[in-house]
Amino acid sequence: MQISSEEMAGGITRVALDGRMDIAGAAVVDLKMNLIAGSAKKLLIDLAKVDFLGSMGLRSIVIPARAVNSRGGKVVLFAPNEMVESVLKTAGIDTLIPVRHDLDAAIAVLG
Amino acid sequence: MTGPNPSPPEPRLTLKSQLEDLTLVWPWVEALGRQYSVPADTQFAIQLCLEEALSNIVRHGYGAQPSYPITVECAASGVAELVFTVEDHAPPFDPFAAAPPPAPTSIQELQPGGQGIRLMQKFATRLEYQHLTHGNRLTLAFAIPPTSNP
Numbered sequence: 516m517q518i519s520s521e522e523m524a525g526g527i528t529r530v531a532l533d534g535r536m537d538i539a540g541a542a543v544v545d546l547k548m549n550l551i552a553g554s555a556k557k558l559l560i561d562l563a564k565v566d567f568l569g570s571m572g573l574r575s576i577v578i579p580a581r582a583v584n585s586r587g588g589k590v591v592l593f594a595p596n597e598m599v600e601s602v603l604k605t606a607g608i609d610t611l612i613p614v615r616h617d618l619d620a621a622i623a624v625l626g
Numbered sequence: 627m628t629g630p631n632p633s634p635p636e637p638r639l640t641l642k643s644q645l646e647d648l649t650l651v652w653p654w655v656e657a658l659g660r661q662y663s664v665p666a667d668t669q670f671a672i673q674l675c676l677e678e679a680l681s682n683i684v685r686h687g688y689g690a691q692p693s694y695p696i697t698v699e700c701a702a703s704g705v706a707e708l709v710f711t712v713e714d715h716a717p718p719f720d721p722f723a724a725a726p727p728p729a730p731t732s733i734q735e736l737q738p739g740g741q742g743i744r745l746m747q748k749f750a751t752r753l754e755y756q757h758l759t760h761g762n763r764l765t766l767a768f769a770i771p772p773t774s775n776p
Contacts, residue, residue, distance in 0.1 A: 535652075537652065537673065537677060538645055538648050538649065538677060538681065539649050567670060567673060567674075568674075569673065569674050569677040569678065570674075570677065570678050570681070570741065570742045570745060571677065571681065573741070577733075577736045580733055580736075581733050581734060581736060584733040584734065585734065590733075597667075598667055598670045598671075601748075601749075602674065602745065605741070605744055605745050605748040605749075606741035606744065606745060607729035607730055607741065607744075608736070610729075611730060611731075611732060611733045611736060612733065
């Protein structure tokens with residue numbers, strides 16, 4: 516599991532996750548995710564390269580998203596694959612944190 | 627990703643009640659997936675449900691006390707489904723007795739980890755709970771499309 520981040524135009528922080536968000540993967544990304552969420556105002560979580568999302572991985576998304584939201588910031592989930600999106604939908608996440616497959620649409624959510 | 631494994635996986639996996647041991651499940655399910663030609667989406671569903679079931683046992687059933695046994699057994703039921711049986715010696719707990727928590731209505735209401743039962747009900751084909759004399763048995767079945775099992 517890998518995690519990288521970059522600052523985009525418009526004050527957007529893009530966090531790209533790469534790998535399996537299972538128990539081991541969640542443990543790898545948790546600290547950095549929480550550090551980023553501690554300061555980001557507009558957070559784009561790029562899930563394009565996440566090939567598995569379990570409930571421990573969901574925690575690694577929900578907790579930082581809640582932190583950003585509690586400071587008045589915005590979060591968007593970008594480009595999950597079909598199964599990962601199905602997990603997000605089943606858990607009811609997609610109705611609370613927007614999911615977008617087009618980068619411009621994702622950026623518009625954060626605008 | 628690992629390459630082809632010439633020897634079939636053991637049908638039974640024994641774990642200790644610690645989250646680290648759950649990392650043993652992924653390669654085991656991958657090997658079973660190769661043996662039974664399980665499609666990628668079904669393997670995803672199996673990994674998801676086993677992670678949820680096993681982490682519940684570790685964290686709640688055994689109260690995060692390590693070194694208690696958990697066994698996972700896999701059997702092919704005919705050619706139509708793979709059946710996983712998870713047994714522990716934890717106090718009785720039927721995860722399906724209570725209705726799943728209501729879907730959250732705001733990000734602040736989101737309870738991390740609170741949606742596990744809903745995920746298992748969505749991604750497993752069949753779920754059964756049985757109270758044993760000294761523990762619990764959870765059965766999780768996953769349909770395998772006929773095309774993958776000629």
